[in-house]
Amino acid sequence: MYFGLNRQPSDGLRILSDHEQLVQKTKTQLILSLIIIGVISTASFLTLNFFTQTQKADASTINIAGRQRMLSQRTALGVSMLKNQLLEKKTVSESLREQIINSAKLMHSSHVMLSSTDDPELQQLYFIGDPSLDTELNEYVKAALNIAKSQSVNDLKPKDTLYFEAENVSYLLFRLNVLVNTYEEKAESKLHNSIVLMAILWLVLLISLYLTFRLLFKPILTLIKQSFIEQKIKERRIQLAADSAQLGIWQFDLITQELTWDKQMWRIFYESEPQSDIVSLEQFQYCLHPEDAARVMHNFSEAVTDLKELDTTFRIISPNNTIKYIKVYSIAEKNEYGKAIKVVGTNKDITDQVLREDALLIAKEKAEAATRIKGDFLASMSHEIRTPLNGVMGMLNLLKNTPLNNLQNKRLDIALSSAKSLLALINDILDFSKIEADKLQIEVIDFDLNNLLEEIIESLGQLAEEKHLELILDTIGLNTSRVMGDPNRIRQVITNLIANAIKFTHEGHVILNVSLSENSNDTWQMNFSVEDTGIGIPEDKQTQLFDAFSQVDTSTTRQYGGTGLGLAIVKRLCIAMGGAINVRSKLNRGSRFYGSILLSKSTKTSIIAPTFDVTKLYVLVVDDNTVNSTIVHDQLAHWGIHVTIANSAEQAILICEEHIENHKSVFDIALIDMQMPHMNGIQLGKLLKQDPRYADMHLVLMTSMMMELDNQEIADSGFTAFFTKPVTNSDLFLALNVLGENGEALNKASPLLTHDFIRDLKHSDDHKPKSIRDNIKQLENKDILVVEDNAINQMVIEDLLSDLGFHVKCVDDGLFALTELNLRRSQPYCLILMDCQMPRMDGFETTREIRKGKAGQLNSDIPIVAITANNMQGDQQKCLDSGMNDFISKPIEQEQLERVIRSWLLAKF
Ligand code: ADP
Numbered sequence: 001m002y003f004g005l006n007r008q009p010s011d012g013l014r015i016l017s018d019h020e021q022l023v024q025k026t027k028t029q030l031i032l033s034l035i036i037i038g039v040i041s042t043a044s045f046l047t048l049n050f051f052t053q054t055q056k057a058d059a060s061t062i063n064i065a066g067r068q069r070m071l072s073q074r075t076a077l078g079v080s081m082l083k084n085q086l087l088e089k090k091t092v093s094e095s096l097r098e099q100i101i102n103s104a105k106l107m108h109s110s111h112v113m114l115s116s117t118d119d120p121e122l123q124q125l126y127f128i129g130d131p132s133l134d135t136e137l138n139e140y141v142k143a144a145l146n147i148a149k150s151q152s153v154n155d156l157k158p159k160d161t162l163y164f165e166a167e168n169v170s171y172l173l174f175r176l177n178v179l180v181n182t183y184e185e186k187a188e189s190k191l192h193n194s195i196v197l198m199a200i201l202w203l204v205l206l207i208s209l210y211l212t213f214r215l216l217f218k219p220i221l222t223l224i225k226q227s228f229i230e231q232k233i234k235e236r237r238i239q240l241a242a243d244s245a246q247l248g249i250w251q252f253d254l255i256t257q258e259l260t261w262d263k264q265m266w267r268i269f270y271e272s273e274p275q276s277d278i279v280s281l282e283q284f285q286y287c288l289h290p291e292d293a294a295r296v297m298h299n300f301s302e303a304v305t306d307l308k309e310l311d312t313t314f315r316i317i318s319p320n321n322t323i324k325y326i327k328v329y330s331i332a333e334k335n336e337y338g339k340a341i342k343v344v345g346t347n348k349d350i351t352d353q354v355l356r357e358d359a360l361l362i363a364k365e366k367a368e369a370a371t372r373i374k375g376d377f378l379a380s381m382s383h384e385i386r387t388p389l390n391g392v393m394g395m396l397n398l399l400k401n402t403p404l405n406n407l408q409n410k411r412l413d414i415a416l417s418s419a420k421s422l423l424a425l426i427n428d429i430l431d432f433s434k435i436e437a438d439k440l441q442i443e444v445i446d447f448d449l450n451n452l453l454e455e456i457i458e459s460l461g462q463l464a465e466e467k468h469l470e471l472i473l474d475t476i477g478l479n480t481s482r483v484m485g486d487p488n489r490i491r492q493v494i495t496n497l498i499a500n501a502i503k504f505t506h507e508g509h510v511i512l513n514v515s516l517s518e519n520s521n522d523t524w525q526m527n528f529s530v531e532d533t534g535i536g537i538p539e540d541k542q543t544q545l546f547d548a549f550s551q552v553d554t555s556t557t558r559q560y561g562g563t564g565l566g567l568a569i570v571k572r573l574c575i576a577m578g579g580a581i582n583v584r585s586k587l588n589r590g591s592r593f594y595g596s597i598l599l600s601k602s603t604k605t606s607i608i609a610p611t612f613d614v615t616k617l618y619v620l621v622v623d624d625n626t627v628n629s630t631i632v633h634d635q636l637a638h639w640g641i642h643v644t645i646a647n648s649a650e651q652a653i654l655i656c657e658e659h660i661e662n663h664k665s666v667f668d669i670a671l672i673d674m675q676m677p678h679m680n681g682i683q684l685g686k687l688l689k690q691d692p693r694y695a696d697m698h699l700v701l702m703t704s705m706m707m708e709l710d711n712q713e714i715a716d717s718g719f720t721a722f723f724t725k726p727v728t729n730s731d732l733f734l735a736l737n738v739l740g741e742n743g744e745a746l747n748k749a750s751p752l753l754t755h756d757f758i759r760d761l762k763h764s765d766d767h768k769p770k771s772i773r774d775n776i777k778q779l780e781n782k783d784i785l786v787v788e789d790n791a792i793n794q795m796v797i798e799d800l801l802s803d804l805g806f807h808v809k810c811v812d813d814g815l816f817a818l819t820e821l822n823l824r825r826s827q828p829y830c831l832i833l834m835d836c837q838m839p840r841m842d843g844f845e846t847t848r849e850i851r852k853g854k855a856g857q858l859n860s861d862i863p864i865v866a867i868t869a870n871n872m873q874g875d876q877q878k879c880l881d882s883g884m885n886d887f888i889s890k891p892i893e894q895e896q897l898e899r900v901i902r903s904w905l906l907a908k909f
Contacts, residue, residue: 026220033212040208044201051194058187061117064110065183069176071107072137075100075144076169083161086153097148104144111137121186133175139163140172248347250279252304254340259284268326268349271319289315289323304343307332313350325354378433385426387790390891393419394796423891428565431492432548435572442576443486446602449526450481453514456491460498469502470509477515479744483524484600489573493581494528496566497593501532508533508590522601525579529594537585545583546571610741614733615640617740618663622652622684623673623702632671632732639733649679653687656694666697669739672719674703682709682717689718698739700753711752720746721753734758782905783827786810787817787846788835788867793890797833797867800894804901814841814849821855821862830905832864834884836875844882851883863904867892 078100085092115134143160150156162168239262242249248265252258259279266274269287288296292314303310310330315323330345396416404412434440457473464471494512501510511531519525537545548568567581574581574595581595619641623629629645636643644659644667646652652670659667670688674681681701688694700721701714714722721735738745738753749757784806788794794810801808809829811817818841821829832850836843843866853860866879866887879887885904888896 026216026223029216030220033208033216037205037208037212040201040205044198044205047194047197047201051190051198054190054194055187057119058183058190061114061119062180062183062187064113065176065180068107068110068114069173069180071103071110072140072169072172072176075103075107075140076164076173078103079144079147079161079164082147082150083156083164086150086156089153092151100144100148104141104148107137108141111141133179136163136172242346246349248349250345250347252343252345254304254342265347268324268347269316269318287316287318289317291315303330303332303345307340307343310345324349324351326350374433378430381430386423386890387793389419389423389426390796391790391792393423393891394792394799398795398799428569431569432565432572435569435576440572440576442489444484444600445487446482446484447487448481449483449487449490449514449516449599450475450478452487452491453478453494453512456494456498457512460495460502463499463502464510467502467505468507469505471498471502472509472511474511474513475515477513477517477527479516480524482602483516483526484602485526485597486577489577490526490597493570493573493595493597494530496570497530500566501530501534501591501593504591505532505534516599519598524599524601526597526599527594528596529592531590531592533590536587536589536591537583538587539585542583542585546581610737610743610745612737612740614736614740617668617736618642618644618659618665619736620644620646620652620655620659620667620670622646622649622670622676622681624648624676625673628673635732636736639736641736649676649681649684649687652684656688656697660693666694669698669700669736671700671702674701682714685718698742700735700739711754715751719752721749723755731755731758781805781807782830783807783809783824784901785817785820785829785832787812787814787832787838787843789813789838790835793835793867797892800892800897803894804898813838814843814846817841817846818849818855821850821859825856825858828858829862831901832862833867833888834864835867836879843884844878847879847883865900865904 078096082092082096082100085096111134140163143163146160147156147164163172238249241247242262242264246264248268249262250265251260253260259281260277261269261274261279263274265279266272269284285293285297296312296314299310299312302308310328313325313327316326318324327348327350328345330343332340333342333344335341393416396412396419399412400409400416431440453473453475457471461471498510498512509532512528513531514526514528516524516526546567548565571581574597578598579596581593583591583593585591619636621629621632621636621643623632623645624647626647629647633643633645644655646655649672652672656667656670659665672681672684676684679687681703685699685701688697688699698720699718700723701719702723709717711722720739723731723735735753735758738749738758746753784801786794786797786801786808788797788810789812798808798810809820811820817832817834821832834843834847838846841849847864849855850862850864851860855862863886864884866876866884868875868879868887868889876887886900888900
């Protein structure tokens with residue numbers, strides 16, 4: 001298999017040396033120094049060559065000069081022999097004559113050569129050093145030639161023979177010797193000079209070589225050594241890291257096509273020490289799990305061919321036949337030109353991790369199953385206990401309505417209170433279990449916090465009253481009332497704390513303080529505290545109070561009942577709602593439980609109707625209709641307000657003046673009727689407001705006619721409020737509160753305080769429990785269908801509903817319910833109370849059928865309220881999912897039943 005590059009790589013790792021720049025610089029310097037060395041070497045060579053040539057020339061000159069001397073000698077010798085033979089009258093041999101002629105001629109040619117030299121120095125030596133030598137040599141040669149031709153002594157001319165006189169020949173030879181010596185000296189001096197020069201050049205060369213080595217080669221060598229060491233360190237570091245992380249490192253060389261493994265790779269794949277550095281692809285393939293092999297080879301091929309990053313997991317089979325999970329990751333490595341040269345990768349044995357994850361997953365599933373089972377158990381336990389308890393409580397309640405003697409009544413009360421305690425206990429245990437099983441869900445709904453708190457106080461009021469305790473609600477720090485959160489859970493927390501406070505206090509008071517502070521742009525922090533003047537809690541017990549089943553008094557003969565679960569639940573609820581709870585207490589002095597809860601801001605946030613002490617108000621009523629003004633007067637006076645009446649605008653102005661004189665201040669409020677003779681309400685308003693003394697007086701315009709002016713125009717005329725008659729007492733009262741307070745509510749009433757604004761304020765008061773029963777009265781004689789299989793429950797519910805004035809029909813299951821609804825078309829039911837678990841057709845199924853129109857189109861949107869024995873979140877959701885509108889849980893309490901019916905029926909009627 002060949003893995004090559006089929007495209008210019010665009011990714012991967014480019015290996016950059018830390019010293020790259022330095023290397024570049026050194027490279028340039030190296031080239032420069034090599035050039036310098038080259039130049040110096042060439043110069044040395046040329047110089048050497050030049051001197052060699054010069055020496056050659058010098059040697060040849062010396063040679064010629066020597067030869068000339070030798071030829072002079074030889075000529076002189078020949079001439080002397082010839083002369084002797086002639087004197088002895090012997091026949092002179094021709095060879096002697098020839099020898100003389102040849103020597104003389106050669107001597108002449110040497111002379112010509114020496115005298116015609118180009119070297120000006122030699123020229124000078126030859127002629128200037130011995131200027132007569134040239135002529136003499138020429139004459140010498142000529143004389144020798146003449147003598148060589150002589151046949152007898154007579155032929156010898158004295159002029160010629162003079163040259164060959166012994167002292168003349170010696171002198172010539174001496175001169176020629178001097179010349180040769182001079183030449184030799186000259187050559188020697190030149191040689192000496194050239195040797196010196198050569199030595200200098202070599203020295204320079206050596207110095208430059210040394211400098212090059214010192215300044216360039218040495219740093220380069222150091223650099224190379226350093227890089228090498230660094231590379232080694234890096235490799236060792238990587239190897240160390242890889243070893244400690246148990247990473248195997250492999251490398252595929254794209255040029256040599258070789259795959260190499262490090263030690264760890266061998267350990268992972270073959271569980272052995274390395275058998276070779278280079279690994280064949282077959283060796284790699286051999287280990288792969290058959291199911292993963294094709295994919296892995298494909299991925300590997302992509303990684304080395306297309307330089308794709310490899311990041312995958314695969315399985316291998318180890319030599320001892322176990323399956324290992326391997327995580328592989330690779331990248332391409334590039335050279336300095338950006339060309340991929342190798343692919344480097346890591347392999348990690350993640351078998352343990354995978355097995356752990358698998359085990360964890362199994363454990364998680366098991367835990368979830370266990371939680372589900374626990375939840376289901378809780379649900380069924382709740383159902384099983386609540387159902388008979390419902391019967392017990394219902395029966396006891398029914399029994400209470402029958403004539404009983406005192407003893408029976410007392411026993412009945414004990415039985416009822418025991419049943420209630422049992423129910424509270426079950427509820428606590430269920431709640432606590434839900435929290436522990438993480439099944440607690442916190443709702444986020446829009447509600448009125450102020451109303452909720454009032455409700456709580458009202459519901460616990462009787463308990464406090466029985467113990468002659470004062471129960472006080474302090475909501476001064478509650479700057480807004482509409483919030484979003486879980487009102488039921490908040491009720492549970494506060495109720496629990498107040499119930500405890502009442503339980504453990506024998507005299508004095510219990511104060512609930514609630515305030516809101518801004519936590520973020522979207523959230524409030526609700527701070528609360530419940531303070532009592534009760535028995536208090538010893539300091540050492542305070543920390544454990546919030547633990548489950550913990551009570552201060554653990555003796556068997558405890559004075560106060562309870563499970564010790566209440567505060568544990570409260571704490572967990574506070575935490576679940578993003579808050580906390582704490583306690584401060586002094587023994588026999590009282591306790592203060594304080595905490596916080598996070599609430600979301602409501603988009604519907606409305607302003608709380610202020611509660612102002614209206615008895616402080618001075619109000620002027622301006623109306624020409626005396627009947628009207630008398631009614632208003634009486635009502636205001638009834639509320640304790642100081643009222644003055646003016647029957648006309650003119651009289652009003654006078655009264656206002658008088659009031660300033662008498663009270664040194666203006667009226668707080670003037671209620672001005674629009675329709676008056678001479679000067680109408682608007683005109684009066686404008687007139688009053690022109691006078692700066694009346695700036696602080698609130699003007700309220702009242703009219704029974706359609707107004708042509710809009711609110712802004714009325715406000716511009718100086719009025720703060722405007723009402724169309726007849727004004728209800730509650731509107732009027734609230735308006736006086738808002739005006740009297742002169743605070744945030746009035747600021748928000750822009751441009752005018754009107755009935756609509758007041759209604760919004762009033763809206764927040766709708767949930768007052770005292771009004772429930774009044775409202776229910778409107779529903780008397782309406783028909784409610786109860787679908788419930790349990791006969792006792794049927795009786796209890798029927799009794800409760802009849803008590804509220806409803807006509808009740810009970811059926812045993814869903815099928816009967818459908819039949820009943822279909823039969824009663826002429827006088828339809830207004831609501832169905834539906835049990836969930838029933839034989840034949842359960843509540844969920846029945847609801848779905850009704851919604852589908854199986855009980856007639858008329859009934860398809862009838863309100864259906866589930867009666868659930870289970871108080872679990874899932875069940876409630878199941879009810880809503882099947883199409884039911886609401887749910888109440890068993891045992892059914894009268895108040896709960898009333899509230900639900902009110903919310904579903906009042907809207908309809
Ligand atoms: P219990 O159902 O027993 O009241 P709680 O968890 O509500 O359970 O309270 C735990 C214990 O804390 C109580 O038994 C009581 O000893 C102590 N405690 C709670 N609230 C007060 C309080 N306001 N004053 C004195 N002791 C209190």
